[in-house]
Amino acid sequence: MQPIxxxxxxxxxxxxxxxxxxxxxxxxxxxxxxFFLTLDLAVITIILSVLIGIAGAWLQGSRFxxxxxxxxxxxxxxxxxxPLVQIYFFYFGLGYLLPRVPDGSGGMIPMVSNLQWxxxxxxxxxxxxxxxxxRSGIEAIPRSTVEAATSxxxxxxxxxxxxxxxxxxxxxxxxxxxxxxxxxxxxxxxxAIAVPELLYVSKQIWSDATNVREMMLFVLFAYxxxxxxxxxxxxxxxxxxxxxxxxxxxxx
Amino acid sequence: MLRYxxxxxxxxxxxxxxxxxxxxxRPTIGRAALLxxxxxxxxxxxxxxxxxxxxxxTALEVLARWAxxxxxxxxxxxxxxxxxxxxxxxxxxxVGIGQLSRVLPVRIPARVVTQFFRNSPWLVLLxxxxxxxxxxxxxxxxxxxxxxxxxxxxxFALPVMANxxxxxxxxxxxxxxxxxxxxxxxxLTRRQSLYLVILPQCVKRMLPPWMxxxxxxxxxxxxxSVVGVSEMITLTSQVHAAEGxxxxxxxxxxxxxxxxxxxxxxPIGKWTQALERRYQLS
Numbered sequence: 001m002q003p004i005x006x007x008x009x010x011x012x013x014x015x016x017x018x019x020x021x022x023x024x025x026x027x028x029x030x031x032x033x034x035f036f037l038t039l040d041l042a043v044i045t046i047i048l049s050v051l052i053g054i055a056g057a058w059l060q061g062s063r064f065x066x067x068x069x070x071x072x073x074x075x076x077x078x079x080x081x082x083p084l085v086q087i088y089f090f091y092f093g094l095g096y097l098l099p100r101v102p103d104g105s106g107g108m109i110p111m112v113s114n115l116q117w118x119x120x121x122x123x124x125x126x127x128x129x130x131x132x133x134x135r136s137g138i139e140a141i142p143r144s145t146v147e148a149a150t151s152x153x154x155x156x157x158x159x160x161x162x163x164x165x166x167x168x169x170x171x172x173x174x175x176x177x178x179x180x181x182x183x184x185x186x187x188x189x190x191x192a193i194a195v196p197e198l199l200y201v202s203k204q205i206w207s208d209a210t211n212v213r214e215m216m217l218f219v220l221f222a223y224x225x226x227x228x229x230x231x232x233x234x235x236x237x238x239x240x241x242x243x244x245x246x247x248x249x250x251x252x
Numbered sequence: 253m254l255r256y257x258x259x260x261x262x263x264x265x266x267x268x269x270x271x272x273x274x275x276x277x278r279p280t281i282g283r284a285a286l287l288x289x290x291x292x293x294x295x296x297x298x299x300x301x302x303x304x305x306x307x308x309x310t311a312l313e314v315l316a317r318w319a320x321x322x323x324x325x326x327x328x329x330x331x332x333x334x335x336x337x338x339x340x341x342x343x344x345x346x347v348g349i350g351q352l353s354r355v356l357p358v359r360i361p362a363r364v365v366t367q368f369f370r371n372s373p374w375l376v377l378l379x380x381x382x383x384x385x386x387x388x389x390x391x392x393x394x395x396x397x398x399x400x401x402x403x404x405x406x407x408f409a410l411p412v413m414a415n416x417x418x419x420x421x422x423x424x425x426x427x428x429x430x431x432x433x434x435x436x437x438x439x440l441t442r443r444q445s446l447y448l449v450i451l452p453q454c455v456k457r458m459l460p461p462w463m464x465x466x467x468x469x470x471x472x473x474x475x476x477s478v479v480g481v482s483e484m485i486t487l488t489s490q491v492h493a494a495e496g497x498x499x500x501x502x503x504x505x506x507x508x509x510x511x512x513x514x515x516x517x518x519p520i521g522k523w524t525q526a527l528e529r530r531y532q533l534s
Contacts (some may be wrong), residue, residue, distance in 0.1 A: 080469035080517040081510045084478075085485060089510060093503030185373040192478055199376065212383050221375055227371045 034201030040247030053130025303487030340412025348420025
């Protein structure tokens with residue numbers, strides 16, 4: 001690898017384009033850590049938000065009006081307030097109200113770390129949108145299908161798991177994909193509470209090496225790669241789940 | 253405006269749809285207000301409980317004292333969102349039409365620009381504009397200052413442009429092709445059919461997603477605080493510092509910001525849903 005590093009160091013001297021995160025060991029190490037943290041953040045929040053969406057859509061069909069109201073309130077709260085302020089509110093506001101716990105070496109640390117708060121608030125934010133998306137998918141399923149399942153003697157949960165959800169997922173996959181792409185783009189709000197993810201690390205590097213322009217373009221490029229990878233994955237899932245004669249065929 | 257049209261065209265008794273909307277709206281707003289009273293109340297009392305000996309101002313006193321400043325900051329957020337939306341839409345509609353052009357050198361750049369800015373994180377675009385644009389523009393011997401908030405507005409206008417472009421393209425493509433055929437049959441050119449027949453029909457289809465986009469951009473204007481524009485969240489942290497940086501004030505202060513945005517964005521969301529339902533049926 002050394003020749004490559006040397007080439008980029010030389011490249012900087014010749015052109016003034018300073019890609020420290022390639023040739024500098026320290027910058028490279030933290031950039032790799034930052035990139036993988038963004039990846040972790042994206043994967044974990046995607047999984048959690050989809051679970052929240054599935055559970056929330058299930059609860060929205062509840063017989064109890066108060067459960068439905070709580071879910072509706074949850075959705076309107078997270079849909080209509082800025083995600084950045086949500087993160088601040090959780091991390092600074094609620095984080096202060098929670099007790100501190102011993103860190104095992106004599107000190108006291110907050111019960112929930114900044115990374116954990118970022119995961120929680122981003123999952124809740126995207127989850128609120130996912131509930132609505134799953135619900136629109138569920139509403140698209142004909143009543144008669146549910147009635148047919150009922151006449152088989154399936155329980156409510158069995159109907160949801162075996163009949164409604166598999167069909168609803170296929171109906172709402174495009175909208176779900178859009179929201180998950182948005183979620184990946186939103187993970188960098190964790191920057192604001194000093195989670196050392198891609199954008200935060202880049203900011204550290206450009207503060208040290210004053211190569212704002214190069215870092216900026218690289219970050220943009222890295223996020224575009226992540227987003228296009230996710231889009232490709234979602235398209236593959238959509239193709240794999242496709243059932244002949246169901247859902248949009250050749251719509252594009 | 254839409255309501256008046258209904259009043260003229262509909263018979264004296266309102267349709268079940270309108271009646272249903274009217275009766276459903278009240279409880280949801282009531283519920284939302286209740287929820288928020290609960291949030292603010294719970295956080296402020298929790299904050300008070302942490303500080304039993306109140307020699308310093310309580311959270312409510314602090315909020316009352318600084319509310320005018322914070323609301324001024326909120327107004328600045330709205331101003332940025334409106335300007336970003338205006339610039340972004342003015343640029344996005346032509347780009348969206350360009351995406352469907354038959355001329356390859358127009359179509360390809362329009363698609364590339366749209367996909368690029370649509371898939372970039374908004375915060376990164378904001379950084380890009382604030383850090384890389386010059387702080388003043390020199391033209392014809394004039395020095396035009398280019399302050400941070402103006403750069404931030406451009407940073408928000410870029411994703412608006414890309415999303416409006418997609419909305420425009422989607423709306424044009426969703427017009428039944430029979431409309432194009434009949435316009436051509438009337439002897440209109442392709443350009444005339446677009447401007448006289450297709451685009452007027454698109455406005456209706458574009459309105460709900462466009463309003464959704466506005467709501468999203470309004471909520472992301474707080475991102476400007478990360479780059480130091482003095483909008484509501486920046487002012488919130490300054491207020492917090494001015495009150496002695498007491499950590500128990502953070503929850504109520506941020507809750508206040510959440511409430512402001514909720515009160516502004518919630519009706520927009522409801523209105524969007526109502527429009528969606530209305531246009532689906534007609």
